[in-house]
Amino acid sequence: MKILITGATGFLGKNVAAQLRNMGYQDIYAYTRESTMEDLEHYTKECEFVFHFAGVNRTTNTEDFKIDNSGLTESLVRLLQTNGNKAPILFSSSIQVNNNSPYAESKRFSEMLLHSHSEINKSSVLIYRLPNLFGKWSKPNYNSVVSTFCYNIARGKPIHIHDEERIVTLNYIDDVVGEFISALNYIKDEKCDYYVVPKTYRISLQKLADKIKEFKRNRETLIMPSLASGFDRALYATYLSYIENDKFSYQLKKQTDERGWLAEFIKSESMGQFFISKTGKGITRGNHWHHTKVEKFLVIKGEAIIKFRQVGIDQNIEYKVIGEKPEVVDVPAGYAHSIENIGEDELITLFWASEIFNPEKTDTYYMEV
Known part of the structure; x- marks a missing residue:
């Protein structure tokens, strides 16, 4: 045609x-x-x-x-x-x-x-x-209030809302x-x-601006707002399309000690958080347990032994994992656990925890496996 x-x-x-x-x-x-x-x-x-x-x-x-x-x-x-x-x-x-x-x-x-x-x-x-339409490639200050808000907020520029409660109807x-x-x-x-x-969406101008500002704060707090709704997923995709070309990347904060380093990657109020670590040869991490917090371990480089011991029981469980064969290991509540680098190279591990780490209520208790 x-x-x-x-x-x-x-x-x-x-x-x-x-x-x-x-x-x-x-x-x-x-x-x-x-x-x-x-x-x-x-x-x-x-x-x-x-x-x-x-x-x-x-x-x-x-x-x-x-x-x-x-x-x-x-x-x-x-x-x-x-x-x-x-x-x-x-x-x-x-x-x-x-x-x-x-x-x-x-x-x-x-x-x-x-x-x-x-x-x-x-x-x-x-x-x-x-x-009003919104999405990638829309011209700010011309096509849509969404593109204007995304463009300005991504660049730290002010936005102007004359009527905070005004409802706009949108198509993605x-x-x-x-x-x-x-x-x-x-x-x-x-x-x-x-x-x-x-398929249309209706939202007040103030709520629209608040959502976009949350997306911007994600790089500072690492907390990702909920993307459960189709509108939020579409809006986040739109916001990212307005980031300046030389600002697509951002640095994570590394916590370094004698074991190697660890960096938090992304957090969610409903889905917990992800973090990544590098562990030196022969080094062990962990040796603690949680009442409620659960985790997943995924070794993506190197070789490791992941050990478990249920609190109150003197019997260990071991899993050997290697980065070349991706294998997720669940960490149940009530089990002391550790991960040891048994390879000749550095160990890179991706972790997921069901809760965002709270230094005032860690739910983390020392116990050697």
């Missing part, structure tokens, strides 16, 4: 084009700000489907709305009709279409043009009225892309209809 995307390098267009290519679509006509009207004339002769995303959301010159929004729509339908092309059109409109702004007026006029085109050209048209870009690409298969008639992306 030959697919025309207007606004192909914008937020929507770039994401849709990328996923179409992932799915094997090769003939994509990308109409951008650098394209000419001659390009559009050629594309409208050949295309079999149109994603019409081009336009402006914000501008200091209100005439831009007429030129880049309704004006381009007018050119698009005129050329399709001139070329006798009945390709279906999917148009990205806005839930703001009924307000009195110049932007809304341009969207209303575009919708009217597409309604007329559907009747005249006997072409299928889907008009999606979208709320991956949900929008999935909905739009499915339209390639289900447009079957010539009716012009309005549609929405079913």
Whole structure:
């Protein structure tokens, strides 16, 4: 299928084009700000489907709305009709279409043009009225409040909230892309209809800002906020996409002693914490037990003996593990445990504990295995 995307390098267009290519679509006509009207004339002769995303959301010159929004729509339908092309059109409109702004007026006029085109050209048209969108590649201070908050917070810049309790309705870009690409298969008639992306999220501006600030603090506290909800996972993915290119990495704090070193990696209020250690040859770690805290040990380099002894019972249990054969060893509550480097090289171990370490309530009691 030959697919025309207007606004192909914008937020929507770039994401849709990328996923179409992932799915094997090769003939994509990308109409951008650098394209000419001659390009559009050629594309409208050949295309079999149109994603019409081009336009402006914000501008200091209100005439831009007429030129880049309704004006381009007018050119698009005129050329399709001139070329006798009945390709279906999917148009990205806005839930703001009924307000009195110049932007809304341009969207209303575009919708009217597409309604007329559907009747005249006997072409299928889907008009999606979208709320605020968020996700990777969105332009801050332009496309979305989410992108603006993520961009500024990631860089330590202030954000401005005029109404903390104001609720915003959001669509995540991956949900929008999935909905739009499915339209390639289900447009079957010539009716012009309005549609929405079913999966939406609603959140106050203050709660939105608080969530993003928690993501930023993760590097300092190592505490990862809950990602149990689809919205939180989508928002975290969006936030990370706005980190500056030279700031993707960050240092962990190493605790070093005669045994080697240990560093906490990530913590969660609901899932405990991960940490990693390097242990020298012949060195033993542990020799303690817990009432409630449980752990998992995973040796990723070297050889080790992990020993256990149930409190009150004079009998040891041993597990020999090697990094080349990943094997997770559970540490039950009520068992003293230790891990000893028995190899010729350093021992690297990844640990998980069911609770974040609390120095005031360690639940850790010395007992040699």
